[in-house]
Amino acid sequence: MILMFENFHPGIIFILVGFLAALCAPKERRMILACCPVLALLGMLRIAPGTDLQFKFLEDFTIHYLYVDSLSWIFAVIFCVFGLIGGIYSCHNKSPLEALCSMAYVGSSIGVVLAHDWITFLFFWELEAVTSTFLIWNDPRPTSRGAGIRYLLVHTLSGNLVLFGVIMKLVQGDILVHNLMAGPYDAAFWSILAGVCINVAAVPMHGWLVDGYSSATLTGSVFMSSYTTKVAVYSLLRIFGGAELLIGVGVLMALYGATFAVMENDMIKLLSYHIVSQVGYMVAGAGIGTSMSMNGATSHAVCDILFKSLLFMCCNAITYATGIRKINQLGGMAKRYPLVFICFVVGAFSIAGVPFFNGFVSKMVTIEAAEEAHMGIVALLLELASVGTFLSICFKMMYFIFLAPDKGMAPEQRAIESNMKIAMVMGAVLCTVIGCFPEFSLYQFLPFGPVGYVPYTVMHFSNQLIMGFVAVIPFLMFLPRMEPHTAISLDTDWFYRRPFKACVLGIAYLCFGLCRSLGHAWGVGVRQIMVVTDNPMQFLDAKPFHEKKRYSPDNYRTSIADTIMIILTVLFICIFYFRTSL
C-alpha cells in the first residue's frame, strides 16, 4: 500500500481523499477523514529529496508538478502532518462539501510548495483560494456569505497579480520558480511580490484574514489558520528571500497584530490578529536574508502551524460546546473543560515562547538573527510584539476565558466530540516535543544550513521567563479595564466595506439609471418607428401615433385628395425631369 504511493503527489492524495469523503455516507466519511491523510504523509516521507517529476504540456512547456528540495520538503511534511490532525478534528462534520473543500485546500497548499514551474504554482495557488472560500461559505451565519465574497475578491486580486507576473515570466522564457532577488526588478517581480504579500496578510492588506477566518466554519477556520499565510511565507522564502523591504513589513505586521489583539473580543478574531503578528516574524526573517533568519522563518512557520492551530482548535471546541465566541460572555472554562484548558495552556505558552514549548525554539531564532545582522531596532520591536503575545493570549484569553468566574452566559449545548479532543492532544504533544527536543525534531531538517542557534542558554531561558513574569504586572494593574466589551474594531477592511462599497454601489446605480433612461428612450423610438413603418399612410394623415384605435377599414382608406396629390406630384416630377434631359 505504501509502495503504491511512492512518488505520488501527496497533494493529489488529499484532493482524492476529499472527493472520496464527500461521496461517502457520514460514518465512512468520518473514517476516511481521520485515516486517509496518513497515506499522504507516508507518501510524502517516501519521496526522496531531489525528486523532480514532470510531464510535457502543449509541447512547449514542461510541467514540474512535484519537486522536492529541503525547503519544499519541510513545508510539505508539516502540511501533511496538520492535514492529518485537521482531518481528525473535523471528521465529525456532517457536510460533504466541507470535507471536500478542506481536504482539497490542504492538497492545493501542498501543490504550491511542491510546484517547480510557474504554471503549476499558479494553478494550485488559485485552487487554494477557491477551496478556502467554500470553507467560509459553508458556515450558516448570514454574515459569512458577504465575508466569503470579500475573501474571494481579495484573493482574486492576489491571484491576478501573480498571474500577470507569471505570464510575463513565461514570455521572458523563465519557466521555473526560483529566487527573483538577482533581478530584474521589473513589473513581473513587483506583481508577484504584491500578490504574495496579499496572501501573507501584510499590513495593510490583512483585512481579509481577520474578516474571513472569523466568518468560516469552526473546523474550516482551523484549516485556514495553517495554510494560506504559510504557503505565502514559503513563497517569500523561495522567491523573495533577502528582500530588505520585507523587514519593515514584517516588523509592522508583528506589532500591528499584537496591538489589535489586545482590543479584540471575538476569540477567533483575536487569534487571527496573532496570525498576522506571528507571520510578521517570518516575513522579517525572509527579509533579513541570512541563513539563520531564513531558518528562523522556516522553523517558526512549522511551529506556528502547530501552536496556532492548537489555539484555534481549543477556542472552536469551546464555541462548539457553548455556541459562544465572545470572550466577555465566557469564564470558568478551565473547570468545565480541563483538557481544553491544558491544551490551550500548551498553545499559549508555545506562541509566547515559554521554555520547553515550540515557540521558544523558533521565534527567538529570527530575533537573534536580527541581532547578529546588527539590526538592534528590528530585534527590539520583535521582542515588543512578543510582549504583546504574552499580554493578549497568555494573560487576557487565559484569564477571561478559563480562569475568571463563570458568568453563566455560556451553558453547555453539546459535548465536545472525542475526535476533537484527540486532535488537540496530538497538537499539544507535538508542540511540547519540538520545544523539548528541537535539535532532533526540527533543527536537523531546516533547509538553509546549520541553524547556528542554541535555545537553551541561561540568557534565553531567563529572558523569556522574566518577560512573562514582568508583563503580567501591568496586565493585573490595568485588569478592571482589560476585559473586552461587546464591540468590533474597525480595520483596513473598512475601506472596502464602506467607502469602496458606496463608490461601487454609486457607480452601479448611475450605470443602471443611465441604461434604464437610454433603454426607455430607445424603446419609445423603436415603438414610434414601428408605428410609422406599420402604416405610412396613417403617418401622412398626421394621426397621433400613440392613439390606439379599434379596427375600422376606414382607417386604411386614404382620401381621394391624397391620391390626386401624389399622382400630380409624380407627374410634375416626371415632366420636369424629361424636359430638362431633352
Next chain:
Amino acid sequence: MIDLVGDRAKRFKVIFLAAALALVVCAVTFAMGGYREPEFFLQKPGGMVVFAFVGCWILIILAKLVLTPLLQRDEDYYEKGCDDSDV
C-alpha cells in the same frame, strides 16, 4: 475560579509574586554568569525587566486608551442602515 477583578488584595498578591519571581530569575541569571559580555540592551542585567514592563504599558495604553475609542464601534456597525449586507 479566581476573581482578580473584584478581589484587589488577591490581585496585589499576584503582582508581588510575579515581581519577586522576576527578580529571583534575574538574580539567578546574574549568579550563573548569564549576563557575561552583553552586546545587546536586553542581555544586560535588568534589561528585560525594564523592557517588558515599559513595553507592556506601551501596548496597553496604545490599544486600550488610544485605539479603542478611535476604532471600536457597535457590533452591527456594518449591517446598520444597509439593505444589502452581502459585500
